[in-house]
Amino acid sequence: MKTLTELHCPECQSLKNDPFKKYNTVHNGERILLKCDECDNVFSETAGTPMQDIKSPISKVASVLKIRSEGMGLRATGRVLGMHKNTVSTWERLFGDQKETLMLYSFCHEFVSLVFEGDELYTVVGRRTDAHASEGWTAVIMERSSRFIVDQRCGAKDAALFESVMSTVCEYISQTGDLSFFSDGERRYGNTLFAFCAEALRNGKPGRPPKTLPKGLKLRVKNKGDQKHKRGPKRKKYQAPLREHPETDQELDESNIHANHVEANNAAMRRRNSAFRRRTNTYAKTVLGLQRTLDVYWVIHNFVRKHWTTGEVPAVAMGVLSAPLGLEDILMMQK
CATH class of the missing domain: 3.30.420 (Nucleotidyltransferase; domain 5)
Structure with missing residues (x-):
């Protein structure tokens, strides 16, 4: 079974790929290009992840998601961080789309x-x-x-x-x-x-x-x-x-x-x-905006944040994962 952190080729879905070269980005430091052994396709390590085509630092995206998951409103988050609210909602949508991948991974366990x-x-x-x-x-x-x-x-x-x-x-x-x-x-x-x-x-x-x-x-x-004042059988x-x-x-x-x-x-x-x-x-x-916030809450609650009663991340306590994931890990995870 494919693990959550393994990278596959976007063209042929092969897991057989090797580092091809490195390149520098403006905000995210050094990134790696991979080459598929099956179809010779060259792709970045961010291909197919929520961070694809996002030029902002991954630490900033993670911070926005953390602030939103602690109850701050959409417009208030944009005002505090000097961002447009549409940018915040777009990042939330991309992060919430990982729910489907994580849910399918959970179904694979007995x-x-x-x-x-x-x-x-x-x-x-x-x-x-x-x-x-x-x-x-x-x-x-x-x-x-x-x-x-x-x-x-x-x-x-x-x-x-x-x-x-x-x-x-x-x-x-x-x-x-x-x-x-x-x-x-x-x-x-x-x-x-x-x-x-x-x-x-x-x-x-x-x-x-x-x-x-x-x-x-x-x-x-x-x-x-x-049931006291209702007619018929109790x-x-x-x-x-x-x-x-x-x-x-x-x-x-x-x-x-x-x-x-x-x-x-x-x-x-x-x-x-x-x-x-x-x-x-x-x-x-x-309704779509409400569901977007629910998907973000689902991912962070199940795979990132420790529950205050059990002291464990729910996915770890359930046996789906052996160790919790970080926000950066999910942002760099392929769909």
Whole structure:
């Protein structure tokens, strides 16, 4: 498997390349040209990386990303550093595009057991509207023990939003022997997951075989809200809302059915992501701009910054990496 730091040829994707010559840049010192052994293509070590065609020092780009990841607004960052806000947003977009590469790298690993939590948080996009009509809803999926954010997507609170995040969960199901998913009251996580990966269970009985979740996959919902004044049968406080495979281990402590860790992350995101701050009338201008900040947050949270509770970078705690990455490492990483 290709490592994250290996360089490949942009033309033929070959990993067989050797140093060809060195050249000096105005702001970034000495750079290396590489020559591909397969197609004789000569390319720079920045080819295919976020730093391609960027003349600013890599240390400045990393500083901008670090400042933004600590909660400073887009325009405020530009004013402090004497830059145009469009330059800052462009660097963020290039850095956030590394999410796809890092996510695919995470899918390549095998896991014995994973516990996912799902929750949502909300901000304003464009003009103020009712909460149910806003496009600022963000669905977040987190792995409990490592605090690794599996995925986070923003948009209107509809089926498309839940399908986008649960499709990522499905990628981990085939790589994990035992996977549990917990949600605080929102049943669309489970419904979407069931629609994606339910399998027919042939038990030899007449009739259509019932559909169940795959073996080893557990889904639990903590019912929230006041049930005292509602008519009809009362829901259990903790329940499996969908049919599970009969061979799946059902031993699960009810005290573990919660989404407290991802809720704590939502509070941290309101401090570190300026689009979720409550200091302005309009938090995010567009959905694409909000998703750009979420992608940057995803990369830095999972692969760069140590979590204050575990004391480890989430990707290292989860077993995806053996050592954390720096901002400069990700900026020089090919897509």
